[in-house]
Amino acid sequence: MITKAIIPVAGWGTRRLPITKIIEKSMLPVGNRPLVDYSVQELIKAGVKDIYMVISNTEPCQVQEFYKDNLALNQYLIERGKEDRLKLAKTLPDDVTIHYTVQDPASKYGTAVPIALVVKEYRIDEPVLVFMGDDFIWNPGGESAAEALIKASGEKEESAILGVEIPKEKVKKYGVLSEKDGKLVGVVEKPEPEEAPSNLINVSKYIMAPELLKKIVKYVDEHDFGPKDQEYMVTDPIDEFIKEGGIMRVAPTTGEYLDGGSVEGWLHANNVVCGS
Numbered sequence: 001m002i003t004k005a006i007i008p009v010a011g012w013g014t015r016r017l018p019i020t021k022i023i024e025k026s027m028l029p030v031g032n033r034p035l036v037d038y039s040v041q042e043l044i045k046a047g048v049k050d051i052y053m054v055i056s057n058t059e060p061c062q063v064q065e066f067y068k069d070n071l072a073l074n075q076y077l078i079e080r081g082k083e084d085r086l087k088l089a090k091t092l093p094d095d096v097t098i099h100y101t102v103q104d105p106a107s108k109y110g111t112a113v114p115i116a117l118v119v120k121e122y123r124i125d126e127p128v129l130v131f132m133g134d135d136f137i138w139n140p141g142g143e144s145a146a147e148a149l150i151k152a153s154g155e156k157e158e159s160a161i162l163g164v165e166i167p168k169e170k171v172k173k174y175g176v177l178s179e180k181d182g183k184l185v186g187v188v189e190k191p192e193p194e195e196a197p198s199n200l201i202n203v204s205k206y207i208m209a210p211e212l213l214k215k216i217v218k219y220v221d222e223h224d225f226g227p228k229d230q231e232y233m234v235t236d237p238i239d240e241f242i243k244e245g246g247i248m249r250v251a252p253t254t255g256e257y258l259d260g261g262s263v264e265g266w267l268h269a270n271n272v273v274c275g276s
Contacts, residue, residue: 002127002150002157002207003049008114009036009063009133010056010103015261026133027062028260031273034066035260037091038136043129044096046146051098052122053133054114056105063133067091067098108220110232111204116220119213127157128213130206135265137164137203138272139255145205152182152251153207159241160207160249163200164257168193174201175235177250184248187235200250203257204234212248215241 013025020028026036040051055061070089077085092098101117115130129146137145145162152160161184163177171193178185178197187202188195208216219237242248258269 001047002129002153003047004052004124004126005043005048005050005129005131005146006052006054006115006118007036007039007131007133008054008103008111010054010105010114012056012105013134013261016263016266024056024062025260027066028134028266030258030260030266030269034063035136035266035269036063036133037066038138039131039133040067040091042136042144042146043131044093046129046144046150048129048146049096051096052101052118052128053098054101054103054117057102061100064100108225108232110230110234112216112220112232112234112237115208115213115234116217119217124213125210127153127159127207127209130204130208132204134261135203135257135259137162137205137253137255138258138269138276139253140276142255143253145251145253145255148251148253149205149207152249154249157207157209158247158249159209159212160251161238162203162205163198163250163252164203165199165252165254166201166257168196168199171196171199171201176201179250182250184238184242184250186239186242200252201257202235211246212238212241215246 009026013020016025027034055063073089101121103114103117149160149162172190175187175189176191176196176198177200178188188197215237220232259265260269
């Protein structure tokens with residue numbers, strides 16, 4: 001059973017300035033909850049007990065504050081006879097732990113870096129779920145992204161990638177999954193609709209088995225890209241992993257991908273969630 005997950009939430013959120021000067025991007029509200037909590041609660045329901053969040057070195061960290069028990073608030077609710085709201089103020093079950101790894105924003109940058117940091121710090125040698133902290137899949141009443149990945153990973157707990165179904169005429173904006181017999185062949189970046197290998201897009205939600213995690217650590221450690229050269233993209237070691245015979249299952253979902261990284265995406269996410 002997969003019980004660990006990595007969620008990167010560091011970074012400046014420069015696409016959402018100026019609001020991200022004072023609110024961390026992953027803490028921007030969708031309805032009454034921050035963006036990242038949609039993924040956290042989904043992972044908990046899927047059986048995750050240890051969540052490794054990669055945070056920036058700014059103080060105070062709003063993500064950490066959100067997942068702490070607020071004793072003063074709890075006491076206030078009790079004294080005012082509002083005990084029914086205590087469950088809303090409690091953001092984590094007692095059997096779930098969030099571990100924090102600090103990533104210096106001035107250090108190496110890209111989606112592979114926080115994964116490598118966690119794997120090295122905690123010596124992780126088992127399959128883990130990897131979700132980003134500023135987006136989520138909305139599928140109320142249906143299979144969650146975490147559940148779809150775990151099902152695709154199977155009893156062998158192989159690596160898996162989530163594929164979100166969208167109309168084929170819209171694939172030009174995304175990385176599109178190429179698959180064969182339920183296995184990932186590659187990701188085609190922003191193809192024309194008539195050249196797209198499928199209508200499944202990559203939204204950076206994975207299960208990563210130990211062999212792939214080792215490949216990611218090696219990729220980050222052995223390359224020295226400057227800040228203006230290129231990002232340490234996790235798709236690079238994934239491509240290498242597949243070319244060398246590694247298996248990454250494709251987990252399709254019909255849920256809607258909601259992204260808070262842009263103003264338009266964030267507004268749409270609020271409209272979808274609040275209108276449901």
